[in-house]
Amino acid sequence: MVSVDRGRYGCLADDRPLIAMKARELGRNSVVVGDRVALAGDTSGAEGTLARIVRVEPRTSVLRRSADDTDPMERIIVANAQQLVIVCALAEPPPRVRFVDRCLVAAYDAGLDPLLVLTKADLASPRKVRALYSPLSLPMLTTRRPLPPRTLSRLRSALAGRVSVLIGQSGVGKSTLVNALIPDADRAVGAVNPVTGRGRHTSSSAVALPLPARPRRDERGWLIDTPGVRGFGLGHVSEQRVIEAFGDLVTRDCPPGCDHLSPGCGLDEWARERHAEARLDSLRRLLRSREAAD
Numbered sequence: 001m002v003s004v005d006r007g008r009y010g011c012l013a014d015d016r017p018l019i020a021m022k023a024r025e026l027g028r029n030s031v032v033v034g035d036r037v038a039l040a041g042d043t044s045g046a047e048g049t050l051a052r053i054v055r056v057e058p059r060t061s062v063l064r065r066s067a068d069d070t071d072p073m074e075r076i077i078v079a080n081a082q083q084l085v086i087v088c089a090l091a092e093p094p095p096r097v098r099f100v101d102r103c104l105v106a107a108y109d110a111g112l113d114p115l116l117v118l119t120k121a122d123l124a125s126p127r128k129v130r131a132l133y134s135p136l137s138l139p140m141l142t143t144r145r146p147l148p149p150r151t152l153s154r155l156r157s158a159l160a161g162r163v164s165v166l167i168g169q170s171g172v173g174k175s176t177l178v179n180a181l182i183p184d185a186d187r188a189v190g191a192v193n194p195v196t197g198r199g200r201h202t203s204s205s206a207v208a209l210p211l212p213a214r215p216r217r218d219e220r221g222w223l224i225d226t227p228g229v230r231g232f233g234l235g236h237v238s239e240q241r242v243i244e245a246f247g248d249l250v251t252r253d254c255p256p257g258c259d260h261l262s263p264g265c266g267l268d269e270w271a272r273e274r275h276a277e278a279r280l281d282s283l284r285r286l287l288r289s290r291e292a293a294d
Helices: 097-110 127-136 149-159 174-181 239-244 267-273 277-293
Strands: 003-005 008-013 016-022 037-041 051-056 062-066 074-079 083-089 113-119 140-142 163-168 207-210 222-225
Touching (some): 008 037, 008 051, 062 097, 074 163, 083 097, 083 149, 097 113, 097 127, 097 239, 097 277, 113 127, 113 174, 127 140, 140 149, 163 174, 174 222, 239 277
Parallel strands (some): 016 051, 083 113, 083 163, 113 140, 163 222
Antiparallel strands (some): 003 008, 008 016, 037 051, 207 222
C-alpha cells in the first residue's frame, strides 16, 4: 500500500496502481502505508473502479510514535520498512539533536537501521553534530544546496534496494531531497519562519514512492516520505529500550542498577571528560519524561 487519502487506499498490484477501500471487518487504523495486503473485487485499476482490502499480511517491522511521552497509545506511522532516514538541518531551522535522539530510539525499538542526513551544510558546519553521534558508529551523510551530484549518488546508494522512511521536522529539507531523488515526485517545498525558526507542513500524509532503477543494477528501493513533525512521543517505548538506544553512554562506569538520574551516576564524570554532556542530558530528559508517564 502506497498512500492513504480520506478512506481511500492507493495500492500497487504488479506495478499497476489502483484505489481500494478497506473491508469493515479489518477495523479502524488497521492498514498503513507500507503494508502488504490482499485485494478482492475489481483490481484492474481502471478509472472509477474500487478494489477491496480483505487482509493485511504479517508485518516485518512497525515504526511507531505516540502523541507525547505521557501517552502510551501508539500510532503506527509505516509498516515493513528497513531503514529510518532522519533528516536534520544544520541551520534554518537550527539542529534539533533531541529530536534526532528520539528518532534513534524509535528506530532501534522498531529494528530499523538509522541513517542521519544533515542538510544545509552551506549555511553551517556539520562538525559538532557529527562529533556528537560518531561514537554510535551511526551512518551519516551531509548535503548542501545545490545538491552536488556526488552527494546525490551516495544518497541513492544508501537507499538502493531498501524500503526507507524519511522523517524530520518541518523545514529541514525533506521535500527537496525527495524531489532530487525522484524528479517526478513533485513534493511541495516550504519555507522556514524567520521568527520561530520552524517550517510549515508541506506534506500532509505518508506516501511511498518508488526510487528510479539504477543503471546496470537490479536494485530498486522505495522511499516513504512522511509529514514534517515537531515532536516524536515515546510513551510506548519502555525505559530499558530508551537506555539501550544510548549505547555509547550506558555501557560505561555506572554501578549496578544505576538509574542514570541519581547522584553518584558514573556517567557524569565520563561525559564531562569526553564533552558528551549534551548526549547525557538528552538521555536524562527522556528518562524523566518516562518517570512522568509512569
